[in-house]
Amino acid sequence: MTASDEGFIDVRGLEKSFTVRRRGGLWRRTAEQVRAVDGVSFALRRGEMAGFIGPNGAGKSTTVKMLTGILTPTGGRLRVAGLDPQRERTRLVRRIGVVFGQRTTLWWDLPLRDSYGLVRRMYRIPKARYEANLERCVELLELGALLDVPVRQLSLGQRMRGDIAAALLHEPDVLYLDEPTIGLDVVSKAKVRDFLVDLNAERGTTVLLTTHDLSDIEHLCKRVVVIDHGRLMYDGALAGLHEIGQSRRTLVVDLERELPPIEKVDGARTVRTEGPRQWLTFPASASAAPLVAQIAARYPLVDLSVREPDIEDVIARMYGT
Template identity: 60%
Template sequence: MTIISAAGLRKDFTVRVKAGRLRRERRTVSAVDGVDLAVERGEMLGYIGPNGAGKSTTLKMLTGVLAPTAGEVRVCGLTPVAQRTRLALRIGVVFGQRSQLWWDLPLRESFGLLRHIYRVPSADHAARLRRCRALLELDAFLDTPVRQLSLGQRMRGELTAALLHGPEVLFLDEPTIGLDVVSKQAVRGFLAELGATGDVTLVLTTHDLADIERLCRRLVVVDHGRVVHDGTIEELHGRYGSRRVLVADLDAPLPAGFAVAGATVEAVEADGHRVQLSLDGGVGAGTVVAALAGAAPLRDLSVREPAIEDVVARLYRS
């Protein structure tokens, strides 16, 4: 079942730009320019792009914060702006730089107020809070005022607050921005377990591509308001020519002229005992290892997977 659909989604802003020493003129800028998107129930979608690509603007239209200039959009079967109050009961939103918690109240009391705002039955609220407390390790700071929490603790609180009313869709905009390594791991682990159940559809925007690799099977890349890639991470690697690298340590120099179909010798160290080969997508590492073992005694080897950061950078440059 499609839970999010957008067709020809567009958002224009009017800005004033300098047109002389004393004059300014109005200009229309398209932050989102004809985005088509369909997200199935239970899917985990990574929505990424460079600064100014239109990621946050798209999320604001999907959540009813902004009205589209053109196009159609439906979330949970509702029109976001026209039915924003009803939609708010069925979605959760976490923006990395904004809070839905009460600054001077203990975290526990913020959760209690949200139960009343969303009219969540007490038993359901308690069960969801119990699960979040266990997975996000909230007990140590449940009675601490929000203003005294560290950034990592507050983000765990924000995630809990967004889930206590049982949303069907969770929108996350930079949820790990500014977090330390330990906090990032806690948030990623929680989201991975949440997504594995299939109960919540997850839409994630981030500049931290490790979040995407850990959490999302499908990746949508936008640039200048347009979708430039929609598919799996593996398809992204294949489309932009990323390759795995095989690093082999040999007990003897590699014979001159060594070659194997599907692999390219990238570097050979001065003594000839360490070799790096890039692997084409159609060749397995085992084939190349067998060829290497036949040419010289192997001491050690490893395979470096292509970094998604390099692939996305190559996409942006293209």
């Protein structure tokens, strides 16, 4: 593995400050410097898939915008595929793909097929390569029945899949995903996740995933980078993050009838009961399967679900420890 592969995305001491003007009286405004990103450093290998997480306002989107060349850093150094995103933005744009969950890159009144045709012309993708990539994306993301539907008539899940396909038609080396499963139903989430796993395995695409949904991270990423108030808080395995933050998952159990709180389940404790429904918490790094087996063997179980810890709670616990 070469040095360029080791630091395919290389961020060193990255900073970004904005000038914010605040009212200081009836006629006067004062200028204040707000540091959105404060000395962040990390590196991703070629082909790595990492989660980039933190609460709202942490500096995630600002960092991604600097990585794509949209924003210019105030300080620090960064390279993506050996290129400076600001000075070599035109060259870089051919090597990256970007999907923002809240914004579409598709043309609102055009069918998906026509939007993809425009993407082909923008990136000057050879016809044979374009058709092969489009066929692959359509197959894996199940877009065949949607190609002739105007974008404005697509559901959120359909549009998201359409946006991901558009970002991949030119075969980017790096894919930035900002909340790619936001608002999606369970089926759509599963399709998007499976596609990303296949993409990473087959093409070796480097993926930086920004999300509030820890289940996305658990399904897709072995590594997680946590940022808060513009500062790097953690860089490592997800299990290590849970361990540092002492976070807990919640097992929601529905019984046939109302019973006393469930007891003597290894590693879990009942924190709430409401009729036949009970809530048990257990360490986020532990598996729910042994707990379910113990409960099912001793109680009249009807249904259950597992709720992941909220990332804001995880980070709050990290501060506490």
